[in-house]
Amino acid sequence: MAEHRLSRRQWIGGALAAATIPRMALADDLERRSRAEGSLLIYSNMAEYNWQPIVMGLRRRYPWLRVDAMDMGPTEVFERYYAETSAGRRSADIIVSSAPDAWLRFAGQQQIAAHRSIEDAALPGWSKPLPGLHTLSADPMVMVYNKALLPPQMRPRGLRQLAAIAAANPRKFRHRITTYDAEVHALAYAVQWTAISAGRPGGWDLMAKLSPYVRVESGGATMLDKVTVGEYLAGYHISAVTVLPKMRDKGRAEIVSWELCADGTPVVPRGIAVTRKARNPASAALALDFMLGRTGQIAAAQGGLTPYRHDVGEREVPYLTLDGIARRIGRENLVMVGYDHRMVAQNTAFIRKWDSIFKRFDG
Numbered sequence: 001m002a003e004h005r006l007s008r009r010q011w012i013g014g015a016l017a018a019a020t021i022p023r024m025a026l027a028d029d030l031e032r033r034s035r036a037e038g039s040l041l042i043y044s045n046m047a048e049y050n051w052q053p054i055v056m057g058l059r060r061r062y063p064w065l066r067v068d069a070m071d072m073g074p075t076e077v078f079e080r081y082y083a084e085t086s087a088g089r090r091s092a093d094i095i096v097s098s099a100p101d102a103w104l105r106f107a108g109q110q111q112i113a114a115h116r117s118i119e120d121a122a123l124p125g126w127s128k129p130l131p132g133l134h135t136l137s138a139d140p141m142v143m144v145y146n147k148a149l150l151p152p153q154m155r156p157r158g159l160r161q162l163a164a165i166a167a168a169n170p171r172k173f174r175h176r177i178t179t180y181d182a183e184v185h186a187l188a189y190a191v192q193w194t195a196i197s198a199g200r201p202g203g204w205d206l207m208a209k210l211s212p213y214v215r216v217e218s219g220g221a222t223m224l225d226k227v228t229v230g231e232y233l234a235g236y237h238i239s240a241v242t243v244l245p246k247m248r249d250k251g252r253a254e255i256v257s258w259e260l261c262a263d264g265t266p267v268v269p270r271g272i273a274v275t276r277k278a279r280n281p282a283s284a285a286l287a288l289d290f291m292l293g294r295t296g297q298i299a300a301a302q303g304g305l306t307p308y309r310h311d312v313g314e315r316e317v318p319y320l321t322l323d324g325i326a327r328r329i330g331r332e333n334l335v336m337v338g339y340d341h342r343m344v345a346q347n348t349a350f351i352r353k354w355d356s357i358f359k360r361f362d363g
Contacts, residue, residue: 027118033282035064040283042069043077044096045187046270046303049245053302057295058287065283074099074187078106085277093278094288096136098239098270099186100339101347103133106273113274115285119292127269127308129339136272136291137305138322138336139241141191143259144227145234158263159201159210159236166213173213178223178235181216182354188218191237191266193350194337200264204353211357221246228256237266244319245304260328266335267322270305 044051051069058067072080074097084091097103106112112132120128127135143162145155154169156162166173180188196203215232217223220242223235240258247253272291274284290296297307301317308322326334 030282030286031062034062034280034286037280037283038064039066040068040093040280040287041090042067042094042096042287043072043080043092044069045072045074045077045098046096046241046305047071050241050300050303050305053299054291054296057299058290061290061295062283062286065287067287073185075102075185078102081111081275090279091277092275093280093284094272094274096270096272097186098139098190098268100190100269100271100337101344102186103130103271103273104339104341104344107131107133111276113276113278113281113284115274115288117289117292119289122294122309122311123292124308124310126336126338129269129271133271133273134288134292135308136270137241137297137300138308139239139268139270139306140260140320140325141237141266141268142240142243143234143236143261144224144238144243144256145259146227146230146232146255147257148255149230149233155257156234157259157261159261160206160263162234162236163202163206163209167209170212173233175213175215176231176233177210177213178215178217178226178232179237180220180223181218181358183351184218187239187268189347189351190337190343191268192354193343193346194340195237195264195266195335196350197342198264198335200333200335201261202264204357207354207357214358216358224256228252236261239268240306240320241304260325262329262333264333264335265325265329266337267306267325268337 055067055069058065077095077097081091081095107130114132117134143156147155154165156165166177180191182189182192220239223238224243224246226232227235243258272288274281274288278284291300294309294311297309297312298316301307301319304319306320306322307317310323312321314321314324
């Protein structure tokens with residue numbers, strides 16, 4: 001009997017085909033079950049304009065799927081889920097939130113479903129920080145300033161430079177710089193804790209230098225609006241997800257400019273997961289896989305989010321990619337907000353010090 005040997009090409013082709021069959025079968029099974037479910041409920045801290053391109057993409061891919069995406073605070077998404085599921089009511093099938101400390105608590109209560117995305121192999125390790133938890137986007141915090149009120153020599157490109165400009169012009173800048181208040185919600189706390197703890201662009205010493213010129217606020221849209229009308233001259237560590245889509249307004253763009261903080265730009269991973277008590281788990285799995293895929297990442301970018309897949313180029317998106325940010329300011333100046341248990345443990349002490357620095361000047 002003649003011995004039959006497989007060529008290398010035949011062997012690889014057969015192995016790939018064998019590996020593809022379970023994946024295709026899984027996808028077919030999810031679609032079959034999703035058709036029976038028919039709907040998907042998402043809780044997130046994203047506005048309707050952020051979701052619109054993603055939802056349109058999902059409807060094109062899965063036309064039977066009705067998607068409801070609700071916008072609420074980064075911590076409220078979890079609190080509402082806890083309240084509804086404890087009462088036996090329907091709650092979110094997917095949660096999207098940029099609050100790492102809240103995700104740590106959520107995982108600790110075993111509320112993340114054990115979904116392994118078909119996109120996992122194409123995603124960087126840091127984007128999968130906890131079992132079942134993925135990253136929808138990696139969104140930078142930016143600086144904004146009123147260019148109508150600040151001459152070119154006073155327009156900052158970094159936070160240390162902004163502090164130096166303010167110190168040289170104390171009367172002009174007193175109480176006219178703004179940033180998120182670390183005390184008001186989890187996203188603000190995560191950003192400020194990470195930047196200060198990393199010392200990039202500076203720690204508590206830099207905060208003390210800035211404090212006579214800073215008033216803290218609770219929301220990015222409020223800060224941007226107040227910079228636009230001139231109540232503030234500049235703002236720092238403001239979410240690009242809020243800023244960049246609003247800069248489409250030509251009137252605003254004539255008044256306000258934005259910058260990546262050259263001496264340290266915080267980048268916030270926007271966590272996404274299927275919930276353990278999802279009523280529509282198949283639809284949730286399909287939607288999550290779509291959002292993590294290349295097409296979904298480009299759709300997210302259309303809504304103002306920042307894709308982090310290496311196969312999404314800057315020319316394919318209207319704003320930024322994570323690789324593009326690294327090229328602009330240097331990868332060493334990316335300050336990645338992580339899922340660090342110290343962030344939770346140090347909350348009380350950090351907020352006490354934050355208040356002592358930034359709120360002693362109130363009034």
